[in-house]
Amino acid sequence: MDLSIVILNYKQKGMVKQCVKGILASQPQLDYEIIVVDNNSGDNCLAEIQKLFEPEDTLPLVTESLFSKLVKPRPPLITIQSKDNRGFAVGNNLGIQSAKGDYVMVINPDIAVVPGALERMVQFMAANPKVGIIGPKLINPDGTVQYSCRQFPSLLMPIYRRTVLGRLPLVKKKLNYYLMINWQHDVNRAVDWLFGACLVMRKSALDRIGLFDERFFMYFEDLDLCRRFWEAGYLVYYFVDVELVHYHQRLSAERSGIFGILNRAGRIHIASGIKYFAKYLGVKPPHRN
Numbered sequence: 001m002d003l004s005i006v007i008l009n010y011k012q013k014g015m016v017k018q019c020v021k022g023i024l025a026s027q028p029q030l031d032y033e034i035i036v037v038d039n040n041s042g043d044n045c046l047a048e049i050q051k052l053f054e055p056e057d058t059l060p061l062v063t064e065s066l067f068s069k070l071v072k073p074r075p076p077l078i079t080i081q082s083k084d085n086r087g088f089a090v091g092n093n094l095g096i097q098s099a100k101g102d103y104v105m106v107i108n109p110d111i112a113v114v115p116g117a118l119e120r121m122v123q124f125m126a127a128n129p130k131v132g133i134i135g136p137k138l139i140n141p142d143g144t145v146q147y148s149c150r151q152f153p154s155l156l157m158p159i160y161r162r163t164v165l166g167r168l169p170l171v172k173k174k175l176n177y178y179l180m181i182n183w184q185h186d187v188n189r190a191v192d193w194l195f196g197a198c199l200v201m202r203k204s205a206l207d208r209i210g211l212f213d214e215r216f217f218m219y220f221e222d223l224d225l226c227r228r229f230w231e232a233g234y235l236v237y238y239f240v241d242v243e244l245v246h247y248h249q250r251l252s253a254e255r256s257g258i259f260g261i262l263n264r265a266g267r268i269h270i271a272s273g274i275k276y277f278a279k280y281l282g283v284k285p286p287h288r289n
Helices: 015-024 044-052 064-068 089-099 118-127 157-162 169-179 203-210 221-231 259-261 264-279
Strands: 004-007 030-038 077-079 102-107 130-137 200-204 234-248
Touching: 004 015, 004 089, 004 118, 015 030, 015 044, 015 102, 030 044, 030 089, 030 221, 030 259, 044 077, 077 089, 089 102, 102 157, 102 203, 118 130, 118 200, 157 169, 157 264, 169 234, 203 221, 221 234, 221 264
Parallel strands: 004 030, 004 102, 030 077, 130 234
Antiparallel strands: 102 200, 130 200
16 A cells, blocks of 8 residues: 555544545545544544545446446545544554555645645655655645744754744844744755654654654654654655645644743643653754755
């Protein structure tokens, strides 16, 4: 099998349905499967997704052989119900552990898949065996670039981003470097790390380095995984040949700065940051050539 697509749901049933419909409508010319994991949402998402894969009634005047040529068969569907919500890393790992594809795509339900996108990403991975993980160019609904690739952060970077220090001219320059704002997002290139909103990963590499670190409930698990890919000798690539719209809502930023501690997502983000820097305390990030 070429590709396993893992979609994690937590109370986003409508978006999950739209994401799956978009994948099916794009009719990928691949041998692929869709794996939907529900993090105990209680929204009946998996039952709704299964309805999309029920056999369609054939037209009475169309023979079965002709109909099979006109309509591409549905790919295999795997649904996984988690008994509790243990976060992004655990939920996606449940899906990855069931994956049969040579490549695994982890995709947020708020991303719209377009025809040809999945094929181009798989083809790029197959042609570049040193690349372990890629992320497409993500676009905001208004057509602007979403900054979805970053440099490895320093210990002070979260403090800069959440305090008035971030307004200082010298610090702003460091923030822009970290966020890669001044880089033209129009070429395929190796980057330090990519957002976990949409990643295509080499399954053999995952088998070697391990899955998402489940100590991170949410946030920093994508940074940590990309770092481990680099440490294992694989390349991490920002892939601009595919552009996907991401209807992104950064929950951790609903209340910015130190007031983020008043927001649950903000507290989770801060806690994950502490875990990340504690994990790599005294260890330099891998050097990207």
